[in-house]
Amino acid sequence: MTSTHFDSRRIGPPLRDHYDVIVIGGGISGAQIARHAAGRGLRTVMFEAKDYSSGTSSTTSKMIHGGLRYLEQYDFGVVQEAVKERRYLGIAAPHLVAPRSFMLTAFEWSEPKAPVLGAGVALYETMAWQRNQGQSKENHSPRFRWIPKNALLKEVPWLDPEGLKGAWRHDDTLNLHAERLLLAIIKSFAADGGTAINHAKVTRILRNVEEGRVRGVEVTDQITKNTTEIYAPVVINAAGPWVAQALGDLAEVTKLKVRQSKGVHLLTGDLGSQSGVFVRGKNGKHVIVNPWMGRTLIGPTDTMIDGDADDAVADESDIDLLLETIDSVRATPLDRKNIISTLVGVRPLVDDGSDTYTSSRRFDIADHANVGIDGLVSVSGGKWTTSRVMGYKVIEHVVEHQAAMLPPLRHFDSRQLPLTTSFGAYDSVADSFESALRSHPELDLDDEIRVHLARLYGTEHEKVLDLVAKQPDLGRRLDPANLDIAAQVVFAVAEEAAVDLADVLDRRLVLGTLGYVKPAAVRATAEVMAQVTGWSNTLIDARCHSYLASQDKIQAVLKPYR
The missing domain is CATH 1.10.8.870 (Alpha-glycerophosphate oxidase, cap domain)
Known part of the structure; x- marks a missing residue:
């Protein structure tokens, strides 16, 4: 009976009763974890309560980036890892990512000053010295360089010329369609034997109290409201900002702590520049102004919120903050009629005690065996760019700690592996x-x-x-x-x-x-x-x-x- 449930919303083989690994969450974190589990030969199923990319994974700045601003927070490890992963994503799906030049602007009044910004960009690119290896021709990026004021204004005509010194130009990568890239990763997971089901909410995590371990999940079909139980010795909770909610009555037992940061973008018409702009406004806030598909994204905000991530919406305070920031570096205020829409996402950040703006974008693996629930792992934090290595490390953790419960495994190295729907050996x-x-x-x-x-x-x-x-x-x-x-x-x-x-x-x-x-x-x-x-x-x-x-x-x- 179980195999007939969810059939209309299945990517991959039919659903079965028993698996080696169950993954909760169909955002980029869950998809990469599931992909690496199936890649290692584990029978894996992934459940998404709504739809793939319906949460945080689609509400981004449309960038695959190393995180230049994290250098300011001395988060060198995150940056080093991210610039490597940026290259691997370019190799995996060159048709869905593309190089994008960004202008790191410097004004007379802005901090840090231009020479310090240049030193940061130089360090950033030194970390990415292999950035063009294995990439298609179109995805090759040149070395960073200084763009003086007059040349900068020709490329970014809306910048305020008063006090403008110029900009450091460097290349990151554009995520052309995050939703389709995530689907391509899910299809690679399915090609390795994995099954993905959306609109299927995990409503309870099943455990054997006497044995002190997890034994599977209860899943509710969000369309028919039918409920079924699926069994596995390992359950990985990668539900993003809903990670604590997915634990249900086990949330209090695990004492999992995740901070929620609301990120809002403005979507506007074309502002007239081909390059992206990374700028700090006079209020001290950063925004990325990123041309994308004939539109422009401005953002994000980074505001700590409480409560259910489903309730997060853009409000006037979010819009006012973005407008205040961007207007402070524009020659003229942004035409409000040019605003098309807003994007709202909630990031699940590791609770390290800092505010959300400076909170690390690293990911955290919480193994709940330490509270008597062996086989249950929760993952929080992370970002799009480092999702592949996160998936790899989560599964390596599971393999190391659950070897007795798992079948023999095969080798799987996804670093320079194209996705199954990517084009073959073309030069470009x-x-x-x-x-x-x-x-x-x-x-x-x-x-x-x-x-x-x-x-x-x-x-x-x-x-x-x-x-x-x-x-x-x-x-x-x-x-x-x-x-x-x-x-x-x-x-x-x-x-x-x-x-x-x-x-x-x-x-x-x-x-x-x-x-x-x-x-x-x-x-x-x-x-x-x-x-x-x-x-x-x-x-x-x-x-x-x-x-x-x-x-x-x-x-x-x-x-x-x-």
């Missing part, structure tokens, strides 16, 4: 895209749509094109101003476990990540979903209304600024 990303342009020549699709699909899906773009070949009408755009097509919606539901409109629009397509989605595009998406799900017109109306209402809540906080 451009070459792989050129190959994609020649696929299905009979289809009447614009080249820019073909490249769009190759960028997002890697080798699986062929599957999307197959759908168009079978049903040419699926080649139509969902919105005239966007490259997403109807076939992507069918693929999202049939192959990628998408259940509702937000799953598709916000986390499988590009459309919903770019801000407010027009009602006509929402309706068009719902009608295509109905072809697969069998939704009635009444249900289509209800789903559209719910999605538009959630958009309206996000837009409501912006009304005072327009």
